[in-house]
Amino acid sequence: MNEISPIRPEAAVEATTFTGNRALMLEEPLIFEMGLEEGTGVDFSSVPANSNGSPRLGGLERNRPIDLPGLSEPQAVRHYTRLSRQNYGIDLGFFPLGSCTMKHNPRLNEKVARMPGFADVHPLQPVDTVQGALALIDLVGHWLVTLTGMHSVAMSPKAGAHGELCGLLAIRSALEARGDARQVVLVPESAHGTNPATAAFCGYRVENIPATDRGRVDTDALKARLGPDVAAVMITNPNTCGLFEPDMAVISEAVHGAGALVYCDGANFNAIVGRVRPGDLGIDAMHINLHKTFSTPHGGGGPGAGPVVFSEALTPFAPLPFVERQGDSFALVEEGTAGADHERTFGRMTAFHGQMGMFTRAAAYMLSHGADGLRQVSEDAVLNANYLLRQLEDVLDAPFAGSGPCMHEALFSDRGFIGGLSTLDLAKGLIDEGFHPMTMYFPLVVHGAMLVEPTETESKAALDQFIGALRSVAERAKAGDQSLKEAPIHAPRRRLDETLAARRPVLTYRAREVRQAAE
């Protein structure tokens, strides 16, 4: 990195037009640059009487400006609409982000989630005023337990990583309950980064288990490492290479034999829903990302929801609160109402009952597909991924393609790229072709990994168009076409300087004069 100069908004102005805009590509300033300190887009039917300070605020009235600009409604609508147009979404096109499962988000889900009976209900209302809400949570829980073949479900975890935490806390509680202070969690080297992070967060030491050259957990190495210090094994199945772990049941048996427990990362449950019940493979706990398997929207990074299904052995340790059917009505089991049969619960993970707004969406999706449709979901997801794999393996290195079919995602590497071109360059080339790139550089076990997940909601025509585009960009990468280094050239922004962002972090807006004075 060379000279770091102050960033000037006017640098955004292109010579080609007066405004810097290009027809439908519209530049948009920050709200802080619009000079609207006095503006507002909200009217009130009364004027506060105590605007000059109330004795009941205890002498702690705000006495300095907050410095928050306000926009009238038309300005606000235009600001955020313009921002939205600088984003890529599934509604716009193919989004094959491996392991993230960007499938279509049905609008019925959104409609249901906004029904006032679900959206406008307070979590602390008396339980007999929220029987429908509790029934809805129970319904989603019932589907999850049935689809996974497990014994019970904890609905409160707020996202996948929070679900992992829930599962590991239950495991640790179960081990401690039998007086067993095991300290090590085994994680395959191909695991998602949340696995080791979660294990460490729960106070465990993490050790890696190697993979075989077929992209699976090295079962022998895992068995050899089992011992009295191992608390749990965390395995993703289907794994992060997009492959099913055929030894899963064998592994579970060995882990149980050594007195440890099996955590399954259910991030890829969408590949097997309706065709395999993880409970039949001997696992003890698994989180399910509702935004992956059950189509709740990703929303630019959440909110998600990460319910955790448990085996019978772990059920007594499940967190509070949870919903319990009692005859025709539903009870909310909390600290005060948990009876003797729940005294081993490991406690509360979040203020309230979980991501209700995600449960309603997932329920709409589950009921829409039904048992028959969900089976079709996993079949189409796997079919689409294998179609991509076989249509691309001659042009892109596919390290595990020889070992058989993939599940819901196809993994490629950058082998054969020349001229200093990399996975990143190919991904940026795909942006210019109108696609969201695949997941890059994950899993870490494959050099320059590209993980392509089409999902079941893509048509054959969409896949064929992507295949054509990816073949074209891959050929350029293999020919050392240096113009790829310039990509993207058609996106709202060219490549962004991440080094500058990290060396001199600018995380909030500061007026240019203030910033210059500081430098």
Add this chain to the structure above:
Amino acid sequence: MSLYFTPEHEWIRVDGETATVGITDHAQGQLGDVVFVEVPESGKAISKGAEAAVVESVKAASDVYSPVSGEVLEGNQALVDDPSLVNTSPEGEGWFFTLRLTDPGELDTLMDEPAYRAYVEGL
């Protein structure tokens, strides 16, 4: 004055009882543009192989291990202020910290320059 290397790509330059530690040109090349470093406080006692400093690029973070045991004399504040020195001068201005050796015998386990170059060749 003598120069030693570790398999974790740290270098250590020894002058009497005092040693200067940094990461090698190979290591900075692997990391890419360095955006952040953390160096140990002076006076801190560290043992051979212990985490002594942190170096981060945009997409990677590594610990710098102390090649030998000793007491930290100084962390390189200029490097904290301008982490790009690791990239531009890894084995010069981009040093991380200096140590007073407590067990000079540990140096015997390290590689000399030709051995390290051969080691990197073989990677």
Add this chain to the structure above:
Amino acid sequence: MRYLPLSDADRGTMLSAIGAASIDDLFIDVPEAARLSTKIAGLPDHASELSVERQLGAMARRNIVAGDVPFFLGCGAYKHHIPASVDHLIQRGEFLTSYTPYQPEIAQGTLQGLFEFQTQVARLYGCDVANASMYDGSTACWEAIGMARRVTKRAKAILSSGLHPHYVEVCRTMARFTGDVLDSALLELGAETDFQRLLNAIDADTSCVVVQYPDILGRIGDLSELAARCHENKALLIAVVTEPVALGALRPPGEMGADIVVGEGQSLGVGLNFGGPYVGLFACSEKLVRQMPGRLCGETVDADGKRGFVLTLSTREQHIRREKATSNICTNSGLCALAWTIHMTLLGEQGLRTLAGINHDKACAAADRLAGLAGVDVVNDKFFNEFAVRLPKPSRPVVRAMADRGVLGGVSLGRLYPGATALENGLVVAVTETVTDEDIEALAGALQEALA
């Protein structure tokens, strides 16, 4: 099936292209014993949109809707009016159906929105920097304690008894596994905060003091002295704000010296949603930013020198640091953060201050009205839009009885503190701009009847 574009003909063509005889060939890695040959039993088959809407609509109608009745519940979740344009904008497909902005060239909308969000949160809280959101206020609170442990390399956190009891429970759950020591005490139903206990408890082992502002009973206290005492002892002051609208009227914790300010953002843009999804807000001083959990958006330039935004300082996070990450958080509450920032932008400084003023006025009016009821004592004379009252009998059945009269009259301390008999007569009443004069009369009437 309306969400699946492949036709049977497509499936046949694709299977032949793959060289598979049937779909089962693609599942050969699944051991025979685990393969299900037919659909899973015990669940219904697919259903039309109309049918699903009817089924779920019937469930929704079994709940009493906050907006349909006089409504006074708070304690960490508040009913506010959300402008119609907020929900319209967050439903634009480019926001709703996008992912975490890993490809910044085609995610500037999300990223600029986050940058504006971070700035608004930091300014509201009176802090230097804020992150791109956490799951909710309670998890943000625990993460702040973990951050204080990393910064101070100490593990004793002192929790105010005015901290939301569910937040305390979350901390207690986690601390059991991390080894943090929590110094906490049971709430007292009185007008005064427990700051004196906190001041006395701070020592050389203290990593942080955690104070809610306003607290679970709505009480407000000056944090300056606590901050000073913390800093003398090289500990951090963490302030927790469950009602962000309060900061339209009150001095922000950052201005009073809090090092980390976290909270629940639900009040702005998000709605009640029976407890989730909500949006955790997390802000701190600039010097602590490298120990902060969660995603951060930062400003930079692109290859043409145009300003743009990226996720930055990622080496703190799980996908790079793995077991050494500052947190395991990955997905946060992106769309709720967007809703929050849109609502805040519509309000602006003027709107937020007016909104806060109206909330406070209505709460004062309600407190005065309830104080006039026989047997009802208003506990705290200092509050923003939420205050506690002491009833002559346990409040939980009273809340039930008020619900039977069509009034959701507050949160009983019996619900929040099961088994704490000293608190069971306490009722916390929240009053926002959505409450009318008639609602306050309805509350007074229902309460009087329930107490009779």
